[in-house]
Amino acid sequence: MNATVEWGDEPLRWQDVARVARGKAILTLSDSVWSRLAQGREIVALIVASGHVAYGVNTGLGALCNISLPEEQLSQLSRNTLLSHACGVGPLLDEAQTRAIMCAAIANYSHGKSGISPAIVEQLLAFLNQQITPQVPSQGSVGYLSHMAHIGLALMGVGDVGWQGVVVPAEQALAEAGLKPISPGAKEGLSLVNGTPCMTGLACLALDDAQRLLDWADVTGAMSFEALRGQIVAFDEEILALKASPGIQLSGARLRRLLADSALLAESVGVRTQDALSLRSMPQVHGACRDQFSHARQQVETELNACTDNPLVLGTPENWRVVSQANPHGESVAMACDVLAIAMAELGSMSERRLDRLVNPLVSGLPAFLVAKPGVNSGMMIAQYVAASLCGENKQLAQPAVLDNFVTSALQEDHLSLGTGSALKLHRLLGNLYHIIGIEYLLAAQALHFHGENKLAPGTRQSLALLRETVAPWEDDRWLAPEIGKAVNVLKHHQPGF
Template sequence: MSPVEEIVIGEGPLRWQDVVAVARNGAHLSLSASAWARIDNAQAIVECIVASGERAYGVNTGLGALCNVSLHGEQLSQLSRNTLLSHACGVGAALPDEQTRAIICAAIINYTQGKSGLHRQVVEALLTLLNRQITPQVPSQGSVGYLTHMAHIGIALLGVGNVSYRGHIMPALQALDAEGLSPVVLGAKDGLCLVNGTPCMTGLSCLAIADAQRLTHWADVVGAMSFEALRGQLNAFDAEIIALKPHPGMQIVGSNLRSLLDGSEVLANSQGIRTQDALSIRSIPQVHGATRDQLAHATRQIEIELNSATDNPLLLGTPEAYRVVSQANPHGQSVAMAADLLAIAVAELGSIAERRLDRLINPTVSGLPAFLVSQPGVNSGMMIVQYVAASLCAENRQLAQPAVTDNYVTSGLQEDHLSMGTNAALKLHRVLDNATQILAIEYLLAAQAFEFLKGQRFGVGTDVAWRLLREQVPAYDEDRWLAPDIAASAELLRSEALLETVYRSCRNVAAINTAGARLAREYDGSDATNRSDAAASSRASLAPTNNIDGDPKTYRHP
């Protein structure tokens, strides 16, 4: 068994990859001495506030519209407990474990800014939930920002509610007892700290970034296969032409397509058969590239939020000289807008894929057998899978409507502008799931189209992609149950290892490189120090470069 990766929160900023490593891959999360010192300093300020009787929101006052109600003595601890119990009122199906774990990880990162005032034992308890795989059951619906989702995590620390533990759903108290743990006793401000801030939408968005990045790489592969099967005119991807419109993502996609299609006899023999292709075929660099650029923007926004202090109030200074500041850092507008924008960008990946796959099954424009099957008529072939793709595409158009503009008023006019950031992040995940299925269908259809072109050599990358699918899904000679084939194709698109196999077949690739963490730093201007080697390696594996073996030519976003 390989050793468990460890992510240490220290002085440097963390990345979305660190959250994914913890949430999805089970990496162990720990805090450096300096991180603990920041937490302890803020908590000492809370103790000073309590001792002095100074009024501070959420420390010794009610919450929201009750902010002018003063509290004293044992009421402060009771407020923390009551805050979790009263706010844990979500509805709907529970979040997947990895999503809840991402939220907890992002929350801990937030607390290590040392501006919240949470007691050390509460942070230790959250770390224990992560590292011992005790995952609160969090209803997916009910937050206009984050409160109900965060409260359902918080009540697990009290031994209330249900958790996922060792493959079973059980009462939180039972899981804590199995690990020899006791429920946490909360102090002043602990309850507010546990429900406040943007870790919910931020943690969810970190997972979405991982899925979106992988999907954009696969989209280039699958799009290249359709382009080849439809015998596209390669001049549209000419390097000099692409360079005349210097959007960074477009340059990457153009380079990827040329590399994946390198050596294709199909395209060489098809040169000049038409003046130009339909836009869904010749605009792959422009459309896929725009999605990549929006992904880069969303990543910056979300990582800034991940490394921010997003509680209210925030505690500045030291116990000897401090300030307590009520403000609006918990407002998640930046993350909500980023998630909404990324949902639009990913929906467009699915939209153009649906247009390409429709052309593959139409003999009028493809020059291939109708619906990509021998003996059409007795066989319906790939007719209805295009309906499925169209349905998913239509659903994505609905989901791409911004959440952030759909605003409400809560808490007696005290909270009268809301981000809807958690809703934005959750619907982004649905858009990603749908786009994956659309591309999985296109992958199936492009591979089936290759069966009618096997007398000619395919591109170096597209040939590998075709053969990888054929290892899981045989070619179609007659109608058969298609749903399992779509599922198998979608599972391939979730594999980073197979993605690298495709790109490593190419000599000049913009999407994949493992030359080192330096490439990841050059890509986004960040520093990979203070993070685990494994996480840095993961980041580097998807850093953009135009030469897989040589000196990287990376791009920077402004």
Template sequence: MKTFIRSTEPFDWHAIAEIAGGARLELSDDASARIGAARALVEQIVERGIRAYGVNTGVGALCDTVVSQAKQHDLSHNILMSHAVGVGPLLGPEAVRAIMAAAVNNYAHGYSGVRLAVVRQLVALLNGDCVPEVPAFGSVGYLSHMAHIALVCVGAGWARFGDTRVSGAEALRRLGLEPLSLEAKEGLSLVNGTPCVTGLAVLALARARRLLDWVDVVAAMTFENLQGQVEAFGAQSLAFRVSPGLETVGARLRGALAGSGILAVAAGRRTQDSLSLRAIPHVHGAARDVFDDVARSVDRELASVTDNPIVAGTPDHPSVYSQAHAVSASLALAMDSLGVALAQVAAMSERRIDRLVNPLVSGLPAFLAADGGTRSGFMIAQYTAASLVAQNHREAAPASLDGGVTSGLQEDHLCHATPAALKALNIVENGTRIVAIELLAAVQAYDLQPADLPRSPYTEALRTRIRSVVPIYRDDRPLADDMNRVFRMIVDDAPPPLADPERRPSRLQDEYERTS
């Protein structure tokens, strides 16, 4: 099993994604030393009575209420209990692991002031495949999700080992751990910062990357079935627009469609195709450009200290910075942007599905039914795609503009970063289901084409791969089962690789190819 070591350099989003998927995490000696040095600063702050938010004061609107040293343990413990207010369905194991890995990464910067034992407890949960139960909803920023994770560290709350649900106390017993007794600042540090949105943003990136790779090749299959004019994807034509994403998608489409007999016969039949066909590089490419920007934002977040307060300086001269680094406007905006980009890609996919099933433009049997009249084929599957597009439109409304006031006017500007990431994840899932329907419809369309029109080698290989799992559809079984099967294929597996020597990927795309 792969192991990632948090040392002098922060993790990037690729590392967090792999840890979320089951890789191990370890702390280097220097990271452990930084965590310990920051703890020494907190101990000096406590001993000298230097006023520090959440260390020896209350939190939120209670920030001016001084807490005696004797009650600082109670403050940390009570913060977990009062902040564990999540509701609704539980986050999946990958999401919880991503949040935990992002939290460990943040503590390892060496400015949080928690004891090394606290960080090691989180690492032990990760490496022991113990997943705290974390409700998805209830956060306007970052508090409730980490509070539910931290409950398990103190022997409270609930966790899962695979399908087995156990109490937090039992989870620690199984791992050979003792419940933590929190000290000054640790309760606040465990719920503060931006690990929630950062971890969820990493998961959204990983799933979006897979979706963007699939939607290119699925769109190529639809384009071929509809006998598009392939010169729209020519390198010379696309070069007039400056966009690394467009260049990448154009090259991928040319690679996927190279050698197509269908397109060779169709050349010159029309002046231009509909926008859902000829603008594939422009829309998919724009989404890839947004993806690269978001990936850079997430990596910057992982390189940032997001505690409040931050402790720095030396034991002789400790400094406390109680500002607003736990507010992640950058990731709220980034997740809103990613959601909108993917919603547009998915909407275009649904338009292509509609063209495949519409005999007025496809030239194929109505609704791709093998026997019209008694069979509806993909008629209602297109309804499902349209429904998911509409749901994405609602989800794509920007969470970063929701605003609100909490904590007695102390927190009177809210960015809703974590909800923005949750919405982006929903849009990715809906988009993946739409693309799965397009893939099924495109393969069905191939089966209804004249036998003497050869497909490109790439699309034929992909068609064969799908048909090895899902036979031609004859209204002889619930179509939802086929849709779910192909959805899981897209989620779990990359599409067949495209060998294209003319592609010049961006740095992030090149890194993806190296690490995938």
């Protein structure tokens, strides 16, 4: 049975989004959320009935904001908003990405300040919990609008969805799931496309991957350090405490635990005065990456708990107001994704430098390219090329997206966060990083094979044994690509034990 996540009055966490989007946990909402939704929708009805002019409720959108519309056109405005804004292009988002966006949208609406009806939120929940996944093109968002428009169309029974393992028309999936197409009313088309759910949902998944990769980088780094007979004094607790970074302390402690009681390191004390920086500065570099992760997590969770629609409906049915503002601007999430991308690219760069030392007999003290009979065998030579290539690509992906800017909607929207693009390139970067660290895992395991398992620390021996369940030691060349894939699979499906 799937786990259940309930959202209500407690702060929402990025892990909840990952559990629903990837783990298929059932999402439910508390009674207080449904009450807030009903009240917000009542206020929208009062705005319409009063004739009060409010952006997006009874006016055109963007640069058309000064065109007032009669009540009989407001449902058509919402429908047209979804149809006209659903113009994304490019490869489709994967299932988890689309589900994460829907989760973040529900979080946004749960404040009751968007004025969206409970019925539409019920439909979004049904899509998540019955695993109906709209087919959403990945490109075309400057931070909002297009992705959620495609999702909104699917709620109406328009477009295609993933359903029971196949792609079918949304109308068919709705009928088979016992659901009816929504008919959006006043403001609901705008509420569906507006705000920052797209970048926020994607950022939550990026945090899920980044945290896992930070932990695994400590593990593979420790394995490389041991294989290269590093000088463990560099990780001394008293030394690291003199640099008061929480990330440094955490990575340093993890490395010490992983390498504790290593006979190989004990017999290697003094073999060199100091190690290369890719080895001895792991606590400092991994720790800096952890600190940037912590900053990104704070920014993303702040946004996940925010109300990011425009306009917002405030107060009570007896004393309401509607305010046009800029909460949909996703600058903080865009910056967080850009900073996290830089940190994760650095994590990969450190990993590549370590694995390069593993295959280089000039510095490793090991057989060339980690194969017993080099020459007739190339061993792990080209795996390092692959890691270098991925690091080069990640350097490009780490360039900040938030610094770009364009003018849209006839000067009405003249500063854009481009946060969705920032989150998507972070996803691509993290995909590359899985392979870089997976390659280090593979190479470090092979390097430790030459030293003999009886000399290894219990922590690194445990990590080696996990890989050996699917990847045997190298004797002669064999097809390397599937072995890299197996190493990456371990990273994705196992949490490090330290």
